[in-house]
Amino acid sequence: MSVVTRFAPSPTGFLHIGGARTALFSYLYAKRFGGKFLLRIEDTDRERSTQAAVDAIFEGMAWLGLNSDFEEIYQTQRFDRYAAVIQDMLAAGTAYHCYASKEELDQMRAEQQARKEKPRYDGRWRPEPGKVLPEPPAGVKPVVRFRNPQDGEVVLDDLIKGRIVFASEELDDLIIARADGVPTYNFCVVVDDMDMGITHVIRGDDHVNNTPRQIQMIRALGGTPPKYAHVSMILGSDGAKLSKRHGALGVMEYRAMGFMPDAILNYLVRLGWSHGDQELFTREEMIAKFDFDHVSAAPARFDMEKAYWVSHQYLKVTEPAVIAPEFDWHLRRQGVDPANGPALEDVILQQRERCRTLLEMAEKSKFFYAEVGSYNEKDAAKHLSAKAAPVLNALIDGLTGLAHWQPADIHGVVHAVAEKLGLKLGDVAQPIRVAVSGAAVSPPIDQTLFLLGRTATLARLAAAAAHAAKAAPAA
Missing domain, CATH: 1.10.10.350 (Arc Repressor Mutant, subunit A)
Incomplete structure (x- = not known):
């Protein structure tokens, strides 16, 4: 079986550093085993999804060189497929219409909380043998819920976290299509992963609780669940939630700060994964050595100073011809035409020992290409x-x-x-x-x-x- 992985961001913002690490792990695992890597835009949240965010994701992935082996895939272009699957599930009895109003559901949850119970859908519209359902209220458009099996358990053998067991009775009947007919995230993911032959799902551990429901839906559709690897979150250097002050920036902001794409990848791959004491890797080495046996389940810590160190090491050992196009980009952002001076590779050789980033190198090298306007x-x-x-x-x-x-x-x-x-x-x-x-x-x-x-x-x-x-x- 050929390995197929995917990176499936929602286009509600820029490609952030945590998403880039998930994409990298997915890419490396597929490439190590001669498989394929897929980029899928999960844009079913039409209120929050924007074209600007889509563009930012593609720009960031292209800059990092994490190229998809498939054409662009958007969930919003697959609504007909989702609708067809939902009709099949309704016919098979693995899904059903629910007419409960928002007010009813709010009251249900309030009563459960008052009894100190876990808030969950109580199955009031779930068909059961011998159960008589009320007449559907007039003029109410129902949602569609997945009829989750209530017996047994779901066992997740996570490639990073190990075995996790979920009791089926704890998983309520998830909405898979809203009243307006728009399918929901967890359902679309299941259909996509099945249709696209995804063998390994690598994603953040904030998705762990979605996984048993998705496994149940895949089984209900007659499919075989993929392998799952849930990557730990990234914390700041002080152990707090990662924020902009720690370095939680969009990927393209790192370009503006003067990082080479492979330097960023080199830093990201070491956030949670190790290969002995090796710190610096070429892209080829990352592909050859990456595995989940050495990915930690504990949260990684983002250290901006370490990222700068990696950037500097990369500039010192990489062929100047590889660095030159990015150096050219930075000089032009400084208002300098690199044609008006020495070869970029020659300047890189002279400057790279003393510059941690290409932004710094460009600032210190402008004088080679433009008149000195004033003296310090x-x-x-x-x-x-x-x-x-x-x-x-x-x-x-x-x-x-x-x-x-x-x-x-x-x-x-x-x-x-x-x-x-x-x-x-x-x-x-x-x-x-x-x-x-x-x-x-x-x-x-x-x-x-x-x-x-x-x-x-x-x-x-x-x-x-x-x-x-x-x-x-x-x-």
Whole structure:
């Protein structure tokens, strides 16, 4: 039997980090066993579902590279199929019409609570042998309820949580179609999972209580329930419910923050799953090693600092050509055209040791592609004072005459100027940094000037020399 998994979000908001982890686990399990992964939009809640949320889900999944092996699937496009199944169930006696009004049900629950009983539907419209049902009230459109078996128990052998047993008598008769004919979530999921051949359902553990009802419905329809794996929730680093202050953001917000998609996946896969002490995984390694034997049933904790650490490690070891398209995206968001400067891969190689994210890298690399609009005030006061003018002019003279614009040759000029003027190397290097980048931090000087190019370097040194000549003497 080929493995088929699914990720089935409701489009009522962005693709959040918990949903992305569930999608990742589903994707990895299918791919490990040569199976297929399916994305299904569960949009039966038409009041809360929005096209913007649908778009956000597809955008997030595409950015993460968690691509469905099937065409787009929407539950709202399957209403005819649901209606047909409900008619079959009514005919088979596994479902029935219920005419109880909201007021009746509210009173029923209030009385049960007064008796300190668990609130549940009392089966007043449930057909039973020898039971006489009242006449349907005129003008009332009924809901359709699943006739849940009342004997025995439902055993769930969860791939993460282990065996969970539910008494059938504790499961009341679930509404599977509302009075307006719209099918409900739990029913649609069952029909979809059966029709689409889902073999493994991987989802959040907030769905555990839905599972026995869904298993009963699948059996009533003559199907075989899939295997279930309920993933624990994600908490904040302090153990509290995950919120925005912990990092509970939409997936695309992480892109804006400068994370690479595979870095996010690498971090997410370790939220609840482990493979020895290994921290960093390629996508191929995740697929080859993922299993449920090493997924913890305990809640995972989201640590933003750890996520930044993973991002940094990923930037340091990933091929620059893989990083370059995302780096390009960030530079353009900074208003910079990457065509106006050195190759992105070369800049990445020089910057990645000192940058945890691509946002940081883009901010620190803008000077390679755009003119320096202004100098950092503190750095300019310290390094572009009047005494820096002769240093910068000496550099201009030395660099202008270079036969070859190569890092080693540039390095030689900087050292020669320092030696000629009797200065420490830092007293020469720091004015250069401020001159060409606007601040006192940059990659190594020889590499920086090499990537910037002769023309831009000399122009910026001249502008800084003029600035320094007008500055007050250093204190």
